[in-house]
Amino acid sequence: MPRKKTPLADMSFLRSDCPLACSLDIIGDKWTLLVVRDLFAGKRRFSEIAESAERIKSNILADRLSRLEAAGLVTRRLYSERPPRYEYHLTETGRDLGPVVKAIALWGKKHIPGTRPPLFERRKTPEKNK
């Protein structure tokens, strides 16, 4: 069966046809999912993401945003022409990583002592208090 022409078609099968392995070829590092987390949290601009607690270095952030865009997980929109500045948004494919981010954060909260509650859990709290 011919493979569909999507950005991800060109990036997969580096190691095997296992969906876990192919996914890790894209998101399997210490930084990519933190960028995705920040975009889920509503951060849009390079400088906003760079200010997160983990202090991602500019060259790593530029690389990860560029890879995410190439893979079709992120789109960027020009919001200033001089100097050229972009806002970054998750695509539907990128937003589909929600359950991945959530599952990893829940595992960390459960097993790594002292980690703070995940963002999506802290957001629930004000609802409860209404």
Place this chain on the structure above:
Amino acid sequence: MPRKKTPLADMSFLRSDCPLACSLDIIGDKWTLLVVRDLFAGKRRFSEIAESAERIKSNILADRLSRLEAAGLVTRRLYSERPPRYEYHLTETGRDLGPVVKAIALWGKKHIPGTRPPLFERRKTPEKNK
């Protein structure tokens, strides 16, 4: 609040107290979760994991098993004294990565054209045909 004394207590907070970031400090690479996948699939021995389709290199596999053991996600048991050989098993903390492995594999199957169905989905099929 003092942090509980568990293997993971010593490995966390490298970058922030975010449970996603702390988890990625442990599982955020291209190989660790493939080793976890193989252990879920019932592989026990170094040579069995090394034979998986991705052909992980021996030095990388030894390093990942050693890190997983240090973090309390894997235990090893001697099964041969001469030469010394070990079998590897997921601990409860390691098995709790099931939803993570599953979420990533489902994302990959959905978005990366041509990937095969995840192992846990293929296992369901014979049940249906009974």
